[in-house]
Amino acid sequence: MKSQSPWYWVPTLYFAEGLPYFIVNNISLVMFKNMGMPNGQLAFFTSLLYLPWVIKPLWSPFVDIIRTKRWWIRTMQIIMSAAMLALPFILPYGNGVSMETGGLFFACLGIFWVTAFASATHDIAADGFYMLALNPHDQKEFVGIRSTFYRLASWFGQGALVAIAGIIDQSTWNISLAWKMTLLLPALIFAAITLAHVFTIPHAAEDAERPDSSISRVARDFLEAFKTFFMKKQIVIALLFMLFFRLPEALLLKMAQPFLLDSRADGGLGLTNTEVGLAYGTIGIIALTIGGILGGLASAKWGLRKSMWPMALSLALPSGVFLLMSVLGISDIWLVSACIAFDQFGYGFGFTAYMLYLIYFSNGSFKTAHYSICTAFMALSMMLPGLVAGYLQESLGYTGFFSLVMVCCLVTVLVTFLVKVEE
Helix, strand or coil: CCCCCHHHCHHHHHHHHHHHHHHHHHHHHHHHHHCCCCHHHHHHHHHHCCHHHHHHHHCHHHHHHCCCHHHHHHHHHHHHHHHHHHHHHHCCCCCCCCCCCCHHHHHHHHHHHHHHHHHHHHHHHHHHHHHHHCCHHHHHHHHHHHHHHHHHHHHHHHHHHHHHHHHHHHHHCCHHHHHHHHHHHHHHHHHHHHHHHHHHCCCCCCCCCCCCCCHHHHHHHHHHHHHHHCCCCCHHHHHHHHHHCCHHHHHHHHHHHHHHHCCHHHCCCCCCHHHHHHHHHHHHHHHHHHHHHHHHHHHHHHCHHHHHHHHHHHHHHHHHHHHHHHHHCCCCHHHHHHHHHHHHHHHHHHHHHHHHHHHHHHCCCCHHHHHHHHHHHHHHHHHHHHHHHHHHHHHHHHHHHHHHHHHCHHHHHHHHHHCCCCC
């Protein structure tokens, strides 16, 4: 391997891993909402964009044997750069364009689909390359760095870009133009990172093609891992836990930002993009990160079994702040930010138990493949509720929808009660 410090490529690699994910799953939601898409269609189509992360275990073994991880990283980054650069030019120039289902919408959705599949494949290659290119000491040393830059991509994609679009919109009064200009920024940044990685990502000795592994053999091993996964003890209860533990937050996720953006006449809070970028995309992410850190410390001290109930309640119950904001019609940006921070802190703290359970359930033979299947169910747990969240909100109104979210906390309690964790 070339003598090159991981500082040259680890931070940018994990920023590049996070940025497309948040553009696909967050920016698409806010942008289509700004352009007048109804909540039902909005939540349905943007939830479908989770699909590549649901099914990526199906092709992850082949990324391991076809070409090198470095090749996959560079190729997927080139594809994502092209897609992200094309998106601003597809969006309309005119103001007042309604982005409902039609040719223009499906063209934009197609760009997001290409980016999503390339991003899911890039995730597989980047995480694999990290383990091949760094020795165990450096892997531990840089795990915090990679996490930090992934979180930075989260803030940039959920906070900064939404706020920038709001500022441009307030200056031009043209939301379409605002998003065209805003989306050009991450596209240029991502293209620059892709170009830099041509020179900075090293050639790792262990990152080599594996001619000894045929596609048929890999497929056979994957089918064996798949079969043994569904033969594990308590598989039904485990799947129920993976799919429904986060049900309140999964429903809430797709309607939180539309609720903040919708006018008061439509039951929302009437915030601007800039305010949403500050409250949800900045303060919320900081609270989420702090909650995750404290959740990790608590689980290390208590263990998964003792952590499960406090974390389950922490994940589910803070969702009630959205019902409170809906009933009271809170408009002060700092009160709204405090409510969002409370919800996101609770989610970050509680999500730790979910991730630890996936690791716990994956233990045994085929650990890596089984964990990959678990993460597919994790993505599915967010996709399925999102498909119906918008239609439920349109039927019930925001107050009724958030009341339903609180009822769904009982589902979190039920699956937590059913699941068994040994000491």
